[in-house]
Amino acid sequence: MTPLLFVLVIAEINVILVLLFRTPLRKLVMFVLDCLKEGRGPIMSTVGMTLFAVLMSSVYSIMRIQKRSMETGAVNQTDQVLLANHILDSSLMGFCLFLGLMIDRLHYYVKRFDDSEHIKPCYKTMQTYETESD
Template structure:
């Protein structure tokens, strides 16, 4: 699960970087994001909910391992390795959820910003027309 989560984190960071800078790839990513969010139902929220359930399961496993080590008094090497692996998975899952939220908000703001950029030239032309009439 760790290699998959690492690739997912890297892919999400690449998408965020593409959305931040005005490049030809940004238009492509915006179109893909629009299509994903369009009428296919809650695809992204289902994936996020599934990842959240796995995160809660991993956190529960971490708590069970910690309780077991507190009861025994000594740290078992196997439990120590399992605990480290679960903590890594939990942190990667939480980071994936956070980056997914960042991508969603960035998509929304970039879309609104691009729409408002298209309106500005019309407003400027309207203002120059109004000032020339008042003279």
């Protein structure tokens, strides 16, 4: 699961970088995000909640391993490997959720900013018409 999470983090970082800079690729990414958000219903929230549930399960496993090591007083090598793996998975899942939230907000703000860019020329022409008529 770790390689999949690394690929997901890298993909989300690339999407964020594309959304930050005005490139021709940004229009394509905006279109894809619009399609993902509108037509499919609550798919994105379902994926996010599933990832959050797996994250909580991993955190619970971390707590259980730590509790077991405190009770016995000695740290088992298998528990150390499992603990390290769970911590890595948990941190990657949390980072994926955070980046997903950033993509959602960036998509919203870029869409609002692009819409306001289209309105500004109309607003300027309206102001010139009003000042000419006064």
